Amino acid sequence: MADRVLLRVEDLMLHYRSEQGIVxxxxxxxxxxxxxxxxxxxxxSGCGKSSLAxxxxxxxxxxxxxxxxxxxxxxxxxxxxxxxxxxSEVRWVAMSLVMQAAMNALNPVVRVGEQVAEPxxxxxxxxxxxxxxxxxxxxxxxxxxxxxxxxxxxxxxxGMRQRVVLAMALVTxxxxxxxxxxxxxxDVLTQAGIMNVLKRIKRDxxxxxxxxxxxxxxxxxIADRVxxxxxxxxxxxxxxxxxxxxxxxxxxxxLMASVPRLHQGHRPEHISGEPPSMIDPPDGCRFAxxxxxxxxxxxxxxxxxxxxERRRVRCWxxxxxxxx
Amino acid sequence: MTATGxxxxxxxxxxxxxxxxxxxxxxxxxxxxxxxxxxxxRAVDGVSFDxxxxxxxxxxxxSGCGKSSLAxxxxxxHLPSRGEVVFEGRILSALDTAxxxxxxxxxxxxxxxxxxALPPFMDVARILGEPLRIHGVRxxxxxxxxxxxxxxxxRLSPPEEFLGKFPHMLSGGQQQRVVIARALILRPTMIIAxxxxxxxxxxxxxxxxxxxxSIQQARNLTLAFITHDLSTVRHFAERIFVMYAGRIxxxxxxxxxxxxxxxxxxxxxxxxxxxxxxxxxAHERAVPAGEPPSLLHPPPGCRYHPRCPWRIEAKCDVDExxxxxxxxxxxxxxxLHDPAISDPREAAR
Numbered sequence: 001m002a003d004r005v006l007l008r009v010e011d012l013m014l015h016y017r018s019e020q021g022i023v024x025x026x027x028x029x030x031x032x033x034x035x036x037x038x039x040x041x042x043x044x045s046g047c048g049k050s051s052l053a054x055x056x057x058x059x060x061x062x063x064x065x066x067x068x069x070x071x072x073x074x075x076x077x078x079x080x081x082x083x084x085x086x087x088s089e090v091r092w093v094a095m096s097l098v099m100q101a102a103m104n105a106l107n108p109v110v111r112v113g114e115q116v117a118e119p120x121x122x123x124x125x126x127x128x129x130x131x132x133x134x135x136x137x138x139x140x141x142x143x144x145x146x147x148x149x150x151x152x153x154x155x156x157x158x159g160m161r162q163r164v165v166l167a168m169a170l171v172t173x174x175x176x177x178x179x180x181x182x183x184x185x186x187d188v189l190t191q192a193g194i195m196n197v198l199k200r201i202k203r204d205x206x207x208x209x210x211x212x213x214x215x216x217x218x219x220x221x222i223a224d225r226v227x228x229x230x231x232x233x234x235x236x237x238x239x240x241x242x243x244x245x246x247x248x249x250x251x252x253x254x255l256m257a258s259v260p261r262l263h264q265g266h267r268p269e270h271i272s273g274e275p276p277s278m279i280d281p282p283d284g285c286r287f288a289x290x291x292x293x294x295x296x297x298x299x300x301x302x303x304x305x306x307x308x309e310r311r312r313v314r315c316w317x318x319x320x321x322x323x324x
Numbered sequence: 325m326t327a328t329g330x331x332x333x334x335x336x337x338x339x340x341x342x343x344x345x346x347x348x349x350x351x352x353x354x355x356x357x358x359x360x361x362x363x364x365x366r367a368v369d370g371v372s373f374d375x376x377x378x379x380x381x382x383x384x385x386x387s388g389c390g391k392s393s394l395a396x397x398x399x400x401x402h403l404p405s406r407g408e409v410v411f412e413g414r415i416l417s418a419l420d421t422a423x424x425x426x427x428x429x430x431x432x433x434x435x436x437x438x439x440x441a442l443p444p445f446m447d448v449a450r451i452l453g454e455p456l457r458i459h460g461v462r463x464x465x466x467x468x469x470x471x472x473x474x475x476x477x478x479r480l481s482p483p484e485e486f487l488g489k490f491p492h493m494l495s496g497g498q499q500q501r502v503v504i505a506r507a508l509i510l511r512p513t514m515i516i517a518x519x520x521x522x523x524x525x526x527x528x529x530x531x532x533x534x535x536x537x538s539i540q541q542a543r544n545l546t547l548a549f550i551t552h553d554l555s556t557v558r559h560f561a562e563r564i565f566v567m568y569a570g571r572i573x574x575x576x577x578x579x580x581x582x583x584x585x586x587x588x589x590x591x592x593x594x595x596x597x598x599x600x601x602x603x604x605x606a607h608e609r610a611v612p613a614g615e616p617p618s619l620l621h622p623p624p625g626c627r628y629h630p631r632c633p634w635r636i637e638a639k640c641d642v643d644e645x646x647x648x649x650x651x652x653x654x655x656x657x658x659x660l661h662d663p664a665i666s667d668p669r670e671a672a673r
Contacts, residue, residue, distance in 0.1 A: 038605075044525040045496075157615055158387075187386035187552060189611055192596035196608040214526055217555065220600040221609075241602040258527040260555045261599045262582060267559050270531035274495060 006175055006208050007033040007056075007095075012069035014048075014055040021279040022065050025051035027232035029069075030305070033176065038202060038209040040219040040240075042255075043229035046275060049212045050100060052229075053178050056210075057097045058086055074175065092119045096169040100180040103161035106153040112161075113139075113149025116168045123172065138167040141205070142197050159190035163197065170201065178210045183218055195221045216259045220244050228252050231275050231286040238311040248313045250291045285315070293317060340413075341374035342514060342546050343398070347407035348372065350390070350397045354620065365619045367393035369570035370407070377513070380540055380547040382557040382578065384593075385567035388616055391550045394567070395518045398548070399433055400424055412513070429459050432507030434517035434536070438499035442491040448475070448502055449487040452509050459510055474505040477539060497528040504536065514546040522553070533560050554597055558582060566590050569617050569627040575647075576654035586656035588669075589628045626658065634660060634668055 014026040025048040033039045043049045054060070060067060071079045078090050096119070099105070107115055116138060117131035126134070136146050142163040153161055162182065169177050182198075183191040199222060201207055213219050219226065223240040228249065236249040247253045251271075260268045273290035276282055282289065288298040297316050305314040350368040355361055368390045375381060383391045396402045398409060400416060409416040411427060419427055435441035442451060452471035453464075461467055468487070475483035478501040491499055500520065507515055517536060521529040537560050540547040549561055557564055557578050564581050566574040566589065574587040585591045592612045598604050612631040617623050623630055629640040639659055648661035660667045 044527065159615070188554070188593055188596045189386065192609045193611045196611060199605070199608055216526065216600045217598060220598070220602060220604045222605050223602070224605070240605065244600050244602045255527065256600065258530050259600060260530065260553075260559055262555045262558070262594070262597065263599060267534075268530040268556075270529075270534065271527040 004035045005032045006035045006037075006074060007210075008070070008072040009056070010070040010072075012052070012055055012071065013066055014051050014060070014064075015066040016051075016061050017063040017065045018279070023278050024232050024281060025278060026055055027278075027281075029229075029232075029234055030307075031227050031234060031237055033208050033210060034224075035175070036202065036206040036208055037224045038198075038211060038222045040223040040226045041210060041212045041229060042214070042216065042219050042226055043212075044214050044275070046278070047229040048232040048278070049229050050180055053097060053099075053180050053210070053212055056178060057091055057095065058083075059097075088123060092123045092174070093172050094174055095176045095178065096172065096174045098165050098169045098177065098179040098182055101185060102165040103158060103185075106161060106164065108153055111150055111152060112156065112164045116149075116164060116171055119168060119172050135167070135171055138171040139164075141170060141201060142167045143193075157190075158186055159193060162186060162190070162194055166194070166197065170205075170207070173205075174207070176208045176210065178212070180212045181214070182211070184213065184215055191218065198222055216255065228255070231281055232278055233286065233314065234305060234312075235287065235314045236312065237305070238313075242311055248311065248318060249287075249315050250293050250317070251287045254290075254292075339376055342377045342412060343375040343548075344410040345374070345398070345407070346372050346410070348394070348397065348404055348409060349406040350393050350402050351405040363620050364405075366570050366622060367619060368397060369619075369622070371567075371570075371572050372407075373565060373572065373575065375514075375546050375548065377546055378540075378544040379563065380537065380549060380561045381563040381565065382561035383548065383550045383565045383567055384552065384554055384557060386552060386616060388569075388619070389567040390570040390619070391567050392518055395433075395516050395548070395550050398516055399431060400427060425459070429455075429510040430512050430514065432510070432512040432515040434500075434503055434507045434515060434520045436519040437523050438496060438503045439491060439523075441503050442499060444491055447488050447490050448494075451491075451502060452506055455506065455510050470509060471505075474509050477508065478502075478505045478535060480505070495528075496524050497532060500524060500528075500532050501535070504532075504539070508539065508543075512545070514548070515540065516548045516550070518550045519552070520549070521556075522551070529556075536560070554582070554593060555599070566593070569622055570619055571627065571657070573628065573658070574654075574656045576651070580651065580654050584651060584654070586650050586654060586661065587628075587658050588632050588634050588660070590656075592631075636660075636665065639665075 010030045012026055012029045015022050015024050029052060041049045073090060073094055078086060113132060113135050117135040120126040120131035120134055136149060139146060139149060144160060144163050183194050202209060211222060225239055226243040227234045228236040230251050236252050247256050254271045257269050258271055271290060276286055284299040284301055285303050288294045303314050303316045306312050348368055348371045351364040351366050353361060353364050371394060385391045397404055404417060449468060449471055452474065453467040456467045456470060471487060472483040475486055480486045480498060480501050520536065521532050524532060533556060561578055564578045565572045568589050574590050585594050595610050614631045617627055625641045625643055626645050629635045636659060645657045645659045647655040647657050649655050650661040659665055
């Protein structure tokens with residue numbers, strides 16, 4: 001059962017309008033998440049990873065230009081659900097989201113217990129007392145003492161508030177929790193504590209996670225698989241073991257070399273150049289301009305992301321015909 | 325192992341230090357309703373160290389450990405409550421307005437958040453010209469010439485392309501280069517960089533740190549680099565100071581601290597972070613219980629004792645540990661190094 005697919009995303013596109021033109025934030029992204037698995041969406045700022053999270057939750061921007069693709073959750077085509085059904089059956093019920101900096105978005109004048117219980121009352125129509133009881137359980141799962149239910153956000157440290165928003169995402173016992181940079185604003189020890197909580201929840205409750213981050217070292221703390229994003233697309237999708245030991249895509253290799261290591265002498269190297277504009281991305285490979293291994297084909301034709309293979313790399317270097 | 329007395333660990337090397345800090349305290353008074361004194365937040369509480377000309381040092385600690393307050397005190401933005409800062413032989417708190425002004429020309433400041441540090445209504449030429457104007461460079465042509473030179477130095481070239489730009493037209497990495505250029509334009513001898521890259525992307529981070537390091541070496545600057553990120557310090561600093569709850573609890577050469585941490589807090593910090601590795605996901609990390617103490621009422625004795633797995637009852641919670649020297653040139657404020665006490669960690673290893 002461990003390999004059963006929980007979420008399948010195919011050709012997801014989210015484009016929005018800006019003053020400069022149409023921003024192709026998520027451009028034909030396909031991946032799946034298996035039951036009980038943690039998939040890390042790794043990428044630098046502006047690569048579209050946060051837009052992807054919002055697209056999955058159908059939290060669409062007002063300046064939306066185009067939204068399409070297929071999202072299958074537990075075998076059901078949720079993309080076809082009307083908004084009312086999506087709200088009562090999917091969003092925050094089967095799938096919840098911890099947004100970036102959510103810990104700073106808690107309502108300052110409402111006790112945190114009330115806020116954690118709220119999704120149960122809003123999405124599932126539970127009574128206040130019953131929701132509060134379940135909220136207390138969720139607090140225990142993230143390692144927060146029960147008496148914290150009665151506190152206000154300003155009485156809690158950053159680490160505690162991050163645990164509270166995590167409890168809020170877990171309170172409806174969803175199959176999938178999406179987390180956008182859950183630890184990047186936190187101190188090292190607090191970060192390690194939150195990662196421990198996530199590992200425990202994954203082990204004990206079998207919850208699946210999509211962890212969105214730019215932090216390569218932190219991502220290795222929980223990843224079963226890694227999807228690396230660049231300029232709105234997934235450029236490599238591989239098992240964590242393969243990805244961290246032997247990254248394949250030139251961007252993945254350079255990114256790994258840019259990470260400062262605690263216990264290695266070699267000096268980290270930066271990647272020269274900047275990501276392309278998402279308004280008018282290049283025709284060929286989007287990384288070609290910065291790629292040390294590019295050849296003529298890369299600039300002319302966009303490489304495909306092979307389908308159905310264990311390891312998928314969007315690069316002509318790994319295309320069977322090109323290589324031979 | 326020798327106890328060197330409370331805080332008198334002087335850096336080796338006979339050369340006169342460029343900066344000497346003695347028993348520095350920066351306390352912020354807390355008042356209720358604006359007038360009832362309720363106590364002091366001891367952000368920096370008894371810190372001493374020396375910096376040599378041309379060295380790069382890192383101050384490492386978690387938020388609230390006092391590292392930014394220390395930086396701001398060194399810049400003369402906060403008045404020390406006690407102790408003194410001696411820069412190039414002059415006592416900072418004894419300087420008059422003119423003295424302070426020339427001090428600020430000698431010490432550059434690189435802020436954490438480049439976007440917040442750059443005035444949005446000024447173009448790069450004006451951002452870089454402003455310090456020169458304040459410090460008496462009258463000619464517009466000379467100011468522009470110096471701006472162009474410093475832009476080349478931070479590798480924003482050709483400079484003409486950037487002089488007319490406003491901060492919002494630059495990427496995060498370019499903004500931080502402008503902040504660095506502004507810190508350099510008065511030709512300082514020391515740079516204080518407060519988390520210079522924490523707001524930037526991983527690949528840009530390394531670029532900015534490499535740039536700061538190469539400028540520091542080329543100009544023989546003293547660089548005090550404040551960070552919470554232990555993984556970068558090896559590549560960008562020679563010495564390291566670990567801070568906890570307003571005090572320096574460990575100091576040594578960077579490599580020695582990373583390979584042989586002595587203080588239980590430094591051990592915990594190093595155990596909490598890792599290089600990217602798929603095996604990380606297989607186990608939980610050891611994290612000390614609790615959170616850093618209140619700086620309003622710091623615990624007696626060692627400030628880490630409430631969280632320390634090795635604490636000795638009736639010792640660590642009573643007496644404040646002095647800096648011991650458990651390894652040559654490596655100082656740690658922990659009673660476990662006291663020759664009279666056998667270190668329980670030896671048995672556990």
